[in-house]
Amino acid sequence: MKIRSKLAVSFFVIILFFLITTGIILITTISNNTILTKINEKTLKETLRLLELQENVTKIRYGLTDMSATRGAPGYDDGFDYAKEHYEKSISIIEQFINIYQNTDKIELFKNIKTYLMSSYDIGKRMTDGYIKGGPDFGNPLRATVEKFAKKYRDQVDEIVGAFKTELINALNHVMTQFYGVLIMSIIITVVAIIISISLSVRISYSISSQLSVILGITGNLAIGDLTKKAHITSKDEFGILTKNLNASIDSVKNIITKAQEASFQSKDISNSLSNEMKNVVSSITVIAESINSINKQFEVMNDNILSSSSSLEQMNSIITRLGDRIKDQAN
Numbered sequence: 001m002k003i004r005s006k007l008a009v010s011f012f013v014i015i016l017f018f019l020i021t022t023g024i025i026l027i028t029t030i031s032n033n034t035i036l037t038k039i040n041e042k043t044l045k046e047t048l049r050l051l052e053l054q055e056n057v058t059k060i061r062y063g064l065t066d067m068s069a070t071r072g073a074p075g076y077d078d079g080f081d082y083a084k085e086h087y088e089k090s091i092s093i094i095e096q097f098i099n100i101y102q103n104t105d106k107i108e109l110f111k112n113i114k115t116y117l118m119s120s121y122d123i124g125k126r127m128t129d130g131y132i133k134g135g136p137d138f139g140n141p142l143r144a145t146v147e148k149f150a151k152k153y154r155d156q157v158d159e160i161v162g163a164f165k166t167e168l169i170n171a172l173n174h175v176m177t178q179f180y181g182v183l184i185m186s187i188i189i190t191v192v193a194i195i196i197s198i199s200l201s202v203r204i205s206y207s208i209s210s211q212l213s214v215i216l217g218i219t220g221n222l223a224i225g226d227l228t229k230k231a232h233i234t235s236k237d238e239f240g241i242l243t244k245n246l247n248a249s250i251d252s253v254k255n256i257i258t259k260a261q262e263a264s265f266q267s268k269d270i271s272n273s274l275s276n277e278m279k280n281v282v283s284s285i286t287v288i289a290e291s292i293n294s295i296n297k298q299f300e301v302m303n304d305n306i307l308s309s310s311s312s313l314e315q316m317n318s319i320i321t322r323l324g325d326r327i328k329d330q331a332n
Contacts, residue, residue: 017192017196024185028178049093052093059086063078068132112156117153127146130142
C-alpha cells in the first residue's frame with residue numbers, strides 16, 4: 001500500500017469514528033428533544049395545572065374560612081363570591097383533565113377529585129352558612145364531614161401529582177441516562193480513535209523512517225563509491241519503487257564501470273602496441289636521418305670537389321687564354 005493510501009486510511013478511520021460519534025449524539029439529541037418536548041408540552045404543563053388546581057382549592061377554603069371566622073361581617077362578606085370564583089376555575093381544570101385522560105386509567109382519579117371537590121365545596125358552604133347564622137353550634141357539626149371530603153380530595157390530588165412527578169422524574173432520568181450513555185460512548189469512541197490514530201501514525205512513521213534509513217545508508221555507500229551493497233526493501237509503497245530503481249541504478253553504474261574497465265584494458269593494449277610501433281618508427285626515422293646526414297656530407301664533399309674543379313678549369317682557361325694571346329702575338 002502506498003504511503004498516500006496509508007495516510008488516507010488513517011484519516012478515513014478518524015473521520016469514520018467522528019461520524020459515528022456525531023451520528024450517535026445526533027440520534028440521542030433528537031430522542032431527548034422529543035422527550036423534553038413531550039415533558040414541556042404535556043407533563044410539565046399538566047403538573048403546573050394541577051398546582052394551579054391546588055392553589056384554587058386552597059383559595060376556596062380560604063374564602064369559606066374567612067366567611068366562617070368573620071360570620072359575614074360587613075367588609076368581609078365577599079368570601080362566598082371569592083370561593084365560588086376559584087371553585088369554578090377548579091372544576092374547569094378538572095374537566096380539562098377528564099377530557100385529556102378520557103381513555104386512560106387516570107380518568108377515575110379525576111372523576112373522584114371532581115366528586116370530592118363538589119361535595120367538599122357544597123358542605124363547606126353549608127358549614128360557613130351555619131357559622132354565619134348560628135355560630136359554632138351550627139357550623140362545627142359539619143366540619144368533620146368537610147374535612148373528610150377534603151382529605152379524600154387531597155389524597156386523590158396527591159396521587160395524581162405523585163404520578164405526574166414520577167412520570168416527569170422518569171422522563172428526566174431517561175434523558176440523563178441517555179446523555180451520560182452518549183457521553184461515555186463518545187469518550188470511549190474518542191479514546192479508541194486516538195489509540196488507532198496513534199497506532200497508525202507510529203506504524204507509518206516507523207515504516208517511513210526505517211526505509212528511509214536503509215536508503216540513506218545505500219546512498220552514503222554510493223557517495224564513497226561502494227557499489228557492493230543494495231537496499232533490501234520489499235514494500236509496495238513509494239519506498240519500494242524507489243529501492244527498486246536505486247538497485248537498478250547501482251547495477252547500471254556497475255555495468256558502465258565494468259565496460260569502462262574493459263575498454264581501459266583494451267586501450268592500454270592498443271597504447272602499448274602504438275608505443276612499440278612509434279619506437280620502430282622513431283628508429284626508422286633515426287636511420288633515415290643518419291642516411292640523410294651522410295648524403296648531405298657526400299654532397300658537401302662533392303660540392304667541394306666541384307668548386308675545386310671549377311677553380312682548376314678557371315686556371316686552365318686562364319692559361320689557355322694566355323697561350324692564345326701569346327700565339328697571337330707571335331703570329332703578328
